[in-house]
């Protein structure tokens with residue numbers, strides 16, 4: 001991830017928010033959103049957790065064009081007390097955590113260009129809003145996201161941001177979930193990417209391992225390619241139960257002298273849904 005400075009950029013408020021200026025989007029930018037939306041909406045049913053598709057309906061995101069954050073936030077506020085605010089790009093960790101702890105999801109307002117359609121450095125509005133926002137309409141996941149923000153503010157003081165960032169990465173960004181007879185996608189980094197929505201579920205290459213908080217917090221991740229390991233949660237309720245009530249300080253202390261695990265490693269305690277072939281070569285991945 002690009003490094004962020006610690007003063008809000010020109011034109012941003014002290015909390016790094018900026019106006020979305022929805023009226024300034026061009027027809028080409030709306031068309032880019034519609035293209036990306038149509039591609040994912042056609043391939044996700046049956047692959048993504050059903051609550052994600054329900055969120056698209058609850059928030060009326062199936063309407064064409066880039067969503068107007070004011071309208072989106074009105075519906076989201078009614079559903080779970082969350083709102084979506086625009087920021088220039090990545091914000092400092094403590095700013096990010098503070099927004100989440102106050103049920104404000106920070107989203108980029110720019111959309112990728114045709115040249116960037118399958119890879120871009122920073123999350124754009126399609127990653128942030130299509131990827132992250134639908135599940136914020138789900139009460140349990142909404143509570144988990146707020147608990148994560150509160151946990152982040154606590155972790156900042158404990159020098160445990162790196163461990164906690166792995167929890168976000170392997171659930172909110174790249175999480176899988178058990179469903180009936182199989183696995184389903186829910187991580188925003190996956191569901192906003194055509195290629196990874198297929199790879200994460202169907203490809204024999206990556207490991208798919210049962211969620212284990214301590215083990216996950218020791219596991220490194222890659223930021224510019226498909227994951228070599230995906231973690232599978234049993235349910236959003238279970239994820240919330242394992243994280244919301246838990247003060248992570250003892251866990252950080254317990255992990256302090258345990259070495260990190262590389263992205264593709266499997267350990268004996270792992271619940272293995274798929275032992276990956278790791279055949280996928282490192283390449284610029286789709287977002």
Ligand code: HBI
Nearest residue numbers: 089090091092093096106165168
């Ligand atoms: N800023 N805008 C934005 N979006 C993110 O997802 C984000 C961020 N800053 C920090 C961050 N994510 C992660 O490193 C946190 O888990 C710490």
Ligand code: FE
Nearest residue numbers: 123173188189
């Ligand atoms: Fe994201």
